[in-house]
Amino acid sequence: MIEVKNLTKDYGQLRAVDNISFTIPQGEIVGFLGPNGAGKTTTLKIMTCFMPPNAGNVYIDDLNIYQNSIQIRKKIGYLPEGCPLYGEMNVIDFLKFVAELRDIEKASIHKRIKEMIQTCGLKDVVHQEIGELSKGFRQRVGLAGAMIHNPEILILDEPTSGLDPNQIAEIRALIKQLGREKTVLISTHILREVEATCDRVIIIDKGKIVADGPLAEIQNSFHNQNRVYFEIKADTHMLIDEFESLPNIDSIQLYSKENSLYKFYVNFSKDKDIRPDLYNFIKSKEWILFEMRAEQRSLEDIFRQLTEKVEDNE
Amino acid sequence: MSNISAISQKEIRTYFYSPVAYILISFFLLITGWFFGTNLFLINEATMRNIFSIIPLIFIFFIPAITMRTIAEEKRSGTIELLCTTPVTETQIVVGKFFASLVLLVAAILSTLVYVIILAILGSPDGGIILAGYIGLILMGAAYSAIGIFSSTISQNQIVAFIISFFIIIILFLLDKFLYFIPIWLGSILQYISIDFHFQNIARGVIDSRDIIYYLSIVFIFLFFACKSLYKRKYL
Ligand SMILES: Nc1ncnc2c1ncn2[C@@H]1O[C@H](COP(=O)(O)OP(=O)(O)O)[C@@H](O)[C@H]1O
Numbered sequence A: 001m002i003e004v005k006n007l008t009k010d011y012g013q014l015r016a017v018d019n020i021s022f023t024i025p026q027g028e029i030v031g032f033l034g035p036n037g038a039g040k041t042t043t044l045k046i047m048t049c050f051m052p053p054n055a056g057n058v059y060i061d062d063l064n065i066y067q068n069s070i071q072i073r074k075k076i077g078y079l080p081e082g083c084p085l086y087g088e089m090n091v092i093d094f095l096k097f098v099a100e101l102r103d104i105e106k107a108s109i110h111k112r113i114k115e116m117i118q119t120c121g122l123k124d125v126v127h128q129e130i131g132e133l134s135k136g137f138r139q140r141v142g143l144a145g146a147m148i149h150n151p152e153i154l155i156l157d158e159p160t161s162g163l164d165p166n167q168i169a170e171i172r173a174l175i176k177q178l179g180r181e182k183t184v185l186i187s188t189h190i191l192r193e194v195e196a197t198c199d200r201v202i203i204i205d206k207g208k209i210v211a212d213g214p215l216a217e218i219q220n221s222f223h224n225q226n227r228v229y230f231e232i233k234a235d236t237h238m239l240i241d242e243f244e245s246l247p248n249i250d251s252i253q254l255y256s257k258e259n260s261l262y263k264f265y266v267n268f269s270k271d272k273d274i275r276p277d278l279y280n281f282i283k284s285k286e287w288i289l290f291e292m293r294a295e296q297r298s299l300e301d302i303f304r305q306l307t308e309k310v311e312d313n314e
Numbered sequence B: 001m002s003n004i005s006a007i008s009q010k011e012i013r014t015y016f017y018s019p020v021a022y023i024l025i026s027f028f029l030l031i032t033g034w035f036f037g038t039n040l041f042l043i044n045e046a047t048m049r050n051i052f053s054i055i056p057l058i059f060i061f062f063i064p065a066i067t068m069r070t071i072a073e074e075k076r077s078g079t080i081e082l083l084c085t086t087p088v089t090e091t092q093i094v095v096g097k098f099f100a101s102l103v104l105l106v107a108a109i110l111s112t113l114v115y116v117i118i119l120a121i122l123g124s125p126d127g128g129i130i131l132a133g134y135i136g137l138i139l140m141g142a143a144y145s146a147i148g149i150f151s152s153t154i155s156q157n158q159i160v161a162f163i164i165s166f167f168i169i170i171i172l173f174l175l176d177k178f179l180y181f182i183p184i185w186l187g188s189i190l191q192y193i194s195i196d197f198h199f200q201n202i203a204r205g206v207i208d209s210r211d212i213i214y215y216l217s218i219v220f221i222f223l224f225f226a227c228k229s230l231y232k233r234k235y236l
């Protein structure tokens, strides 16, 4: 289990991380989401013992970053932002080097490297110079290096940034596969990333945590409105007005109107599900119902709203 | 210990992956060769004295050039993050890099054994003095290297690292060169701090423990500073 407690980090005058706390139970895949400059990388650098915080602590099981830095590093596999690698080395030498630094026994180094080459799909490039590889392959090499000591915890800082869509899909699949028995923390500024790979998301903005939980839960709790999308064919100009006059409705948003086909959203309070009323109302008319479906507010919307709201407060 | 050797080996390989090592060593041989040649044919003397007096000067450029990238480049490329999040300590990183530069340095120094062989064929050089000279060069080179490694931890720019180590070394080198203008008590302190003074002692063929202790202290102090400086990577 990872426990981040009241972490604060200043760069001179700038408070990059502001008293954040969260815990990650064993085996969970967690997304660490926030816009650029939110403080994700800083938090991860502290968690991986690269640099100390100004206040607060990180506990991993019964270890902490002040007293057990070396033991903590042994438990973690880390892919830093931008995937820094030794460009002049070839892939196999690099993996050997990392394996040695990771204190893997001489006898099993070879086997372990072979496994990583297999899982990360590096067979065709083992003897190539890292500097000459494509970004996708570099990322795989970085992952192989991070995983070579079979760590309990995997921390990945923006693992798919700068990749093309195919490479992104491959790396995501790889992360999912690698993360099956591990605790994984993936930082990203892209919501899709979290939707694609994570059980849970921690949203950070301006150094503070603004939301923490499963995506669906955040999505639900965040807005207290339900929303239904309609497509209705009706020979009237008054359709929207008629809907607006119904009880318990918050608002109507007209999306489009072509000839007599209306496409619109009805927003209503979560307290009362008025979908039966809406249906009965339409049934009582001479209209043709093409479509009626409950709409989730998009996560993009919520994410944008969450990370802007804090800005407004300042 | 195995971490130190892993880092050293990787570092040595890096020297020889790039043309840097070859260029530096060729350059080194070229200059020493020229001095050797003039010494041998013009003055007609079977000693290494001339070479031993020029190498400390060459080292003022040569060693900052081989140490400048060691840590600065790791900082620039971000691989320092890779390194410092594995279970290696700052000390192991610094010492590993130091040993690697020492290996390159000793390789360069030993390449001048060619001249000793030529001397031995042509005349009868004093083996004891030559051996002392080599020991002195290695000790002095080790001290320069420690200074170079320390400088490399300060910046992520190799050129800045080069300039810093160049200046530290040249100041330590020149300390005993202006003693005429200085009161004697201060002069003897400066002389003791001077990096060249001790080499001159050793190169005369007298290996005094004070001179050895001096170089080892310089190595120790600057490697210690390097570890501290690397540890204070708060802003990276
Ligand atoms: N080495 C540094 N020196 C000064 N400020 C920094 C440094 N690194 C990051 N920052 C600042 O700290 C804030 C958080 O940065 P970072 O943790 O990299 O955010 P994220 O990874 O979420 O994009 C940003 O405003 C950034 O400019």
Ligand SMILES: [Mg+2]
Pocket (backbone or CB within 6 Å): A037, A040, A041, A042, A081, A157, A158
């Ligand atoms: Mg970042």
